[in-house]
Amino acid sequence: MMDEERSNEKCESVTLSLMSEAVSAPTECEKRVCVFGTGDMGRSLGLRLLQAGYSVMFGSRRPQSCNFLPNGAQVLSHAEAAQAAHLIFIAVQREHYDFLVPLAYHLKGKVLVDLSNNLKKNQYPEANAEYLQSLVPEAEVVKGFNTLSAWALQNGPSDANRQVYICGDRAEAKQVVLAVATKLGFSALDRGSLSASRELEDFPLQLFPLWRLPMRIAVGLTAFFFFYLLIREILYAYITQGKDISFRIMVSLANRVCPIVSLIMLALCYLPGVLASFLQLYRGTKYRRFPDWLDRWMLCRKQLGLLALGFACLHVLYTLIIPIRSVVQNGTNEFITSRAWHSDSYLSFGILGFGLYVLLGITSLPSVSNALSWREFSFVQSKLGHLTLLLCTIHTYLYGGKRFLSASLYNWYTPPGYMLCLVLPSVVLLLKLLLVTPCVDRNITRIRQGWEKGADQRNSKNNKTLVL
Amino acid sequence: MMDEERSNEKCESVTLSLMSEAVSAPTECEKRVCVFGTGDMGRSLGLRLLQAGYSVMFGSRRPQSCNFLPNGAQVLSHAEAAQAAHLIFIAVQREHYDFLVPLAYHLKGKVLVDLSNNLKKNQYPEANAEYLQSLVPEAEVVKGFNTLSAWALQNGPSDANRQVYICGDRAEAKQVVLAVATKLGFSALDRGSLSASRELEDFPLQLFPLWRLPMRIAVGLTAFFFFYLLIREILYAYITQGKDISFRIMVSLANRVCPIVSLIMLALCYLPGVLASFLQLYRGTKYRRFPDWLDRWMLCRKQLGLLALGFACLHVLYTLIIPIRSVVQNGTNEFITSRAWHSDSYLSFGILGFGLYVLLGITSLPSVSNALSWREFSFVQSKLGHLTLLLCTIHTYLYGGKRFLSASLYNWYTPPGYMLCLVLPSVVLLLKLLLVTPCVDRNITRIRQGWEKGADQRNSKNNKTLVL
Amino acid sequence: MMDEERSNEKCESVTLSLMSEAVSAPTECEKRVCVFGTGDMGRSLGLRLLQAGYSVMFGSRRPQSCNFLPNGAQVLSHAEAAQAAHLIFIAVQREHYDFLVPLAYHLKGKVLVDLSNNLKKNQYPEANAEYLQSLVPEAEVVKGFNTLSAWALQNGPSDANRQVYICGDRAEAKQVVLAVATKLGFSALDRGSLSASRELEDFPLQLFPLWRLPMRIAVGLTAFFFFYLLIREILYAYITQGKDISFRIMVSLANRVCPIVSLIMLALCYLPGVLASFLQLYRGTKYRRFPDWLDRWMLCRKQLGLLALGFACLHVLYTLIIPIRSVVQNGTNEFITSRAWHSDSYLSFGILGFGLYVLLGITSLPSVSNALSWREFSFVQSKLGHLTLLLCTIHTYLYGGKRFLSASLYNWYTPPGYMLCLVLPSVVLLLKLLLVTPCVDRNITRIRQGWEKGADQRNSKNNKTLVL
Structure with missing residues (x-):
């Protein structure tokens, strides 16, 4: 019993130091994520990331005029945001991906998560994620999260929409995205290389x-x-x-x-x-x-x-x-x-x-x-x-x-x-x-x-x- | 193939040491949690914590006469239990919070999780968690888990009651509670500062x-x-x-x-x-x-x-x-x-x-x-x-x-x-x-x-x- | 703002090194798991483990003639596989457990997870997991995962079949299995010592x-x-x-x-x-x-x-x-x-x-x-x-x-x-x-x-x- 007590005494200081370590972690770089795009999807994702303890930076062309962004998020220019985080979610429509080309230097070695969906099947010759990879060849593109609606992101995962699918060519990049997905309460399934991204982009379009x-x-x-x-x-x-x-x-x-x-x-x-x-x-x-x-x-x-x-x-x-x-019609019946x-x-x-x-x-x-x-x-x-x-x-x-x-x-x-x-x-x-x-x-x-x-x-x- | 084999040989010893490290972790201070209160809620929470690998200490006024406590839990006096753990769940009704005042010294810097609910809305001028904070100002009060029933805790989280809400003034304290919630299989959502606790306390009282x-x-x-x-x-x-x-x-x-x-x-x-x-x-x-x-x-x-x-x-x-x-009524019909x-x-x-x-x-x-x-x-x-x-x-x-x-x-x-x-x-x-x-x-x-x-x-x- | 920026600059290199560390982790020994048995259950479990980032080795008597195994898994002889990993899933029917006896030396100190089920209650005098422990007394047997069907493993956990139960005599071994279960998206409940394994084996046999x-x-x-x-x-x-x-x-x-x-x-x-x-x-x-x-x-x-x-x-x-x-029958009615x-x-x-x-x-x-x-x-x-x-x-x-x-x-x-x-x-x-x-x-x-x-x-x- 005495030992128990002593170890308890000692424990108090130890825990406190453990605590402060644990606490400093989320403020580090790995806890910084960046979201390009301030639409429904970008805002919902940002909110969810903030709630999970990440510090979120929005990248925007007009950082001054962004409304409805979740409290606690920073709004930076695209270039600033790209520098600040290692993991960048691209919540922008495919037609506007070309704004990323001038940022290529900042995106080198960064993990880009392509969230985009199309309006119909075979809308473009190649999958959006592959197109993104071709625009910024030195970034590591991961396709994922596109099967989620902004609504599901805001309301937290429930039963069936707990599953997210990711694919990409570099295992390390996928690991990073997978970890974030788990942190957000989703269960991520690796669907292989980036060539599977067309399949993933067709998911939300399928009708029964x-x-x-x-x-x-x-x-x-x-x-x-x-x-x-x-x-x-x-x-x-x-x-x-x-x-x-x-x-x-x-x-x-x-x-x-x-x-x-x-x-x-x-x-x-x-x-x-x-x-x-x-x-x-x-x-x-x-x-x-x-x-x-x-x-x-x-x-x-x-x-x-x-x-x-x-x-x-x-x-x-x-x-x-x-x-x-x-x-x-027939009123009688033997x-x-x-x-x-x-x-x-x-x-x-x-x-x-x-x-x-x-x-x-x-x-x-x-x-x-x-x-x-x-x-x-x-x-x-x-x-x-x-x-x-x-x-x-x-x-x-x-x-x-x-x-x-x-x-x-x-x-x-x-x-x-x-x-x-x-x-x-x-x-x-x-x-x-x-x-x-x-x-x-x-x-x-x-x-x-x-x-x-x-x-x-x-x-x-x-x-x-x-x-x- | 040879390399593969060699790395496998080497692996055995490495894994074992890795194992023992991994194993020692749960016996450390951070794995010790304390539950004040031995009612339905306290017991169910304690059981769940034990199952998740925590070592659980119950704090009780009469440690000798506690029944039905889950196997493997320690029962200590309030003061002993408060010293032994950094994280303390308060599963006691608000009317009895004053027993915490004399423990204030031991609770300094500790994370107190207020689980309490009221019987009707606006029963008290301030939220229970804010009252608790005012009683022990040097502790870090986090409101949370109060939307769970003892039943849900015992039977494990399922779909809708997987969500728990927490709020509190210090991010570090919230991180600790959030980690425990995740470990127990819940998905915790941060609802902001302690001033949100009234809202959280009203949750279980709402009727459709x-x-x-x-x-x-x-x-x-x-x-x-x-x-x-x-x-x-x-x-x-x-x-x-x-x-x-x-x-x-x-x-x-x-x-x-x-x-x-x-x-x-x-x-x-x-x-x-x-x-x-x-x-x-x-x-x-x-x-x-x-x-x-x-x-x-x-x-x-x-x-x-x-x-x-x-x-x-x-x-x-x-x-x-x-x-x-x-x-x-009308037997005929053209x-x-x-x-x-x-x-x-x-x-x-x-x-x-x-x-x-x-x-x-x-x-x-x-x-x-x-x-x-x-x-x-x-x-x-x-x-x-x-x-x-x-x-x-x-x-x-x-x-x-x-x-x-x-x-x-x-x-x-x-x-x-x-x-x-x-x-x-x-x-x-x-x-x-x-x-x-x-x-x-x-x-x-x-x-x-x-x-x-x-x-x-x-x-x-x-x-x-x-x-x- | 300047500080912010500077810390961002610095961050890039730091993250990259953090990344490479994080990335090297899954290739380490602890990330290697072994599955004995290449039936439905073994294959499904292997696939799921691969998707969760583990490197999977199948142990087989005839490594050359195994079909339908998931892409990316290695197939080795039983002895090779046993050496290569610390955690071994036994997806083999109880009748064939005796093939493990000659491997006893390689299994010393390893964690063996018994996945087996029986066709009816009380088919054998002792539980399968206890029988397994008696065959390889120096291994650490954990009963678990047996309540899952191969189908549930392939399709990912959903609501009710998210729960898995484990039991075993050594807490360290249970911790390892528990960690894997969590990684696969299941929520594991510890049901005590290995003597509870008969109860776990009766679970899938119960009918309402x-x-x-x-x-x-x-x-x-x-x-x-x-x-x-x-x-x-x-x-x-x-x-x-x-x-x-x-x-x-x-x-x-x-x-x-x-x-x-x-x-x-x-x-x-x-x-x-x-x-x-x-x-x-x-x-x-x-x-x-x-x-x-x-x-x-x-x-x-x-x-x-x-x-x-x-x-x-x-x-x-x-x-x-x-x-x-x-x-x-009665055409009129006052x-x-x-x-x-x-x-x-x-x-x-x-x-x-x-x-x-x-x-x-x-x-x-x-x-x-x-x-x-x-x-x-x-x-x-x-x-x-x-x-x-x-x-x-x-x-x-x-x-x-x-x-x-x-x-x-x-x-x-x-x-x-x-x-x-x-x-x-x-x-x-x-x-x-x-x-x-x-x-x-x-x-x-x-x-x-x-x-x-x-x-x-x-x-x-x-x-x-x-x-x-």
Whole structure:
């Protein structure tokens, strides 16, 4: 106890000296950063840097007439600011980069961070950062921070916009930028040499790249089934019976197209996983890459599923709105128990399927899926997902009921829409059923744990180390 | 390859010595922190500090009788603990700060972090941290961490409660606290001098500050339209025809008020953006601040939209519940195609509008909006948002249908509710239409890219640098 | 100003030398890490380490035939890799750990991080990390990172999977691993000595542990009320009147069970809070632990509430689907104002209750609840929560209406389901009402602020410091 106390006594002076050292640090050169450009982006970045303890110098052509700059920042001419700091953020539009050429002497060996973005892809022959490097060849240009908005900088990083990407040709320069990013609370990822900067500049311009393929599929399916049902129901009634039931387009037809598209897209969401399993089974290893088309398909499963959920929601709303009319039309209805069982089961499967569907949608929210362990996530998305597909498929079969064989439904020799949409889900469910039979399941599990076909023989020679 | 190997050999010893240095660090004085107070907050903070590798000393009046303290912490008297560490967290209620006065000698030069909160705003004449500073003037008081709950401290920082705010008069003291915050996994923001501490102490007391204005608007609109419709429908029927239809208050009236309020609030959500664009057009620059009222309005657009969505959801539920009754009342209905077209379009626009509405709501969830790039977010909130407003407005126009000119609806010379609620959305849509016409759009785009009216002339003289 | 300038001049050379120092650092030994195992996990970890600036060496039995390894990593034999780095990640399955035995000499004093997981709980007698330590007793084994998936490592940490847990017997070794985790953007929590590693290895295997109890309660309640209502309605009708109404199972019965289970579970969600308050009142202090069963109950309130919400959603869907049938059956209905008031109020309370219910569900999404201050969260979950319970209980009372006293409902002397389900919510609401009466509320508030029964007397002697 005495020792404890003594060391405590001693500590006071030590800490104080440690403190003063720690304190002197931020005033040193390395703590000085310079921002060229006093627009939204420059000001927000400057503010953030000040808050993180850096001393910030703004470089401006007209240092006297700069407004709204954060308190505590110095405003200097470009040349003065360039001399004062080793790290310079260029928050200026590309068209005006030529003002840097006369400063080349001061920028020699300095780290220049190119923050710029373009208004559209391929606006210029080379990336902005490469253009900057060509203007001041003796500076060390790093591309980075351009995926952040001024707003994100001002409000501090949160979840997804915590990530910043940097690239550049000199590792040392990247280290410096990386350190600043970490200090500002961002998590920086090195994307390689400066030649990657075009890719980084295209980031903020992209508009839902992963949604593009699923969206096209959805639009294609919707258009096909819309015209298919338009012809075989409304046009058919008009031509063969002379009845004008065109008003059905708005609700009845929409309510047929939605569930059809939804079910097909749900099946498309689970098909690639099943195909991948069969491919692994066939190849007998998990260590070979899937073909590109399968990879791309698997990457957009979440988007396929969410679009399918959207169509299912519309289907539910349309269905719930319809009674207003359907009941009005036929006021009487004989009531037979078996028929009641049939129609009630149909409704009940639909409701339960939709409930699970929504649950899947909720667990795919970023904040929910992040809170799940890997096993929990795969339980929900695989087990519950296939259960949803099963319930929705049964719902559709029950909708068809005994009508499958009734010839009267085959207007112009075309099958009704719900039959067409049952093909894919049934195939997916059958394949999945095959995969969960004990003997196939055992094989696939072995493969996923790293087992390889033919590796047993090799193993005896090589004593190969299985890896996680 | 040989060199590689040799440097590896050498490395072993070097690393070990590096290691031992690295290892000795956390046992040094700077790694010692002290917590005064052994309540929920103190204990949770102590636990978190221990987990982050600090050695923690609790200061207590009765060191012998402290329970539930985290394993590995020392419990000392206040005086001993104060001597042992340079950084002292004060997790004690303000009423009991006077116990620090006799310790003033030991606290000289120490960094005291005031964690306290009050039960209501303006409970005391000065902020707790300023009071603390006045009690021990030779200590360096830093306000901070008070926005965290004991629960958040125990469970580690997650998304939103990752942010802590600190303020204080000495930069060195703030640096020390900032370093500890970073070590604990928080991201600390410096809010300036100790005089900001009242603001920080008011943080945990605030109750949905951004929701207040939208909430008041919602309540006001609801009350107005409730009484307006009560008078012109239920009272009117009672006075002119002697019919008691008061029961309609619960469902029918509610189902008129909800969509009206929802549509008006949705329009109010998009109006400020349109106004801001026109103001920028008029001023010819984006570099002048908006008037305060417009700024405040724009800041609560999200809340306006979400409240509008809430009312829309209630409207949908009420509408879906109503068939139970409406069908019962009028059992027959002639069926004319044009009328069917009309009513079905009305329903279909409503459903599609509601679908988009919900989509907007989902993308405003923090975890979803964080995952969007800036361009994606603005696409959803601006493009899809105005589309939603358009669909909902058409839905309401179709609801009115041909009844606009029918005099019988103007009970007591008042227009029906749906007409009143159409005014604002129509104005917003018209203004937006103006903004997207090519010639106006070109101007506004130029301004948003930094162009200024009259700057071209100035430019020729000044060669002004346009900024991001 | 001159001084400023001069110090700037000087700065340039200083920074450059600082830079080169800073730059040389990452190439040093401490920046070298080694990964044994070239599977998914090893490769992803290696890539992440490279991106964070480490130089990574993979150890492999067949260095020549390793594919898919990240660019920039070296591949060496196990022995070479072991020599080259002080920190070694073991990304190999436990079954193959014996390859480490011959390397024991090279691993002496090295930090080995065991990343492994098992396929099921209690697969082996001792934890993998303890087994590893027993194989290479002179190495310093740290368990950690095993809760991360290869996917999370590749895509960078986001919200929930930002946390990694480590445990180990030597503090120095843990410090090293902790530093690497921080560098990779994770926030590491020390879980104690190596004996905790079994717990860490069980983490990824757990499947919704907090949902288990609420799920069992939900299944139990559902089963009980399903059979209860099956017997007293469908079986009763069949036996006493010979009517087969079994088809009602699918929709009508489901629509009775869902609201009953939902209301009971909502009451169960608020009961423990009320009980805890009474316990604190009785004990006169908040500083004593609650009994274990109450603690466990309180921890799963969120899950109880969300399950209750799920049942409520199903109830709403079933109710909205039913009109299709109910209207068809009885085409006429006399319309009395008082009855209309009654049924409309019943519907309206249901809708409002459900709206609040959904709001509670939304605020319990991680990203939303994280964005709320503590006061806001407790306002929503406590005030709005009890209001929801109140509205739903009134909804159920109104459903019963005047039927409570009608003997005809008591088939076989059993009360209808809705009566049974009203007991618990009524009790919770009554108890809550007691708690918010001014005199009780004052006491409970005092206790929550740290007041203790009998402490006033003690205080006068001890001058006890109240704590936050």
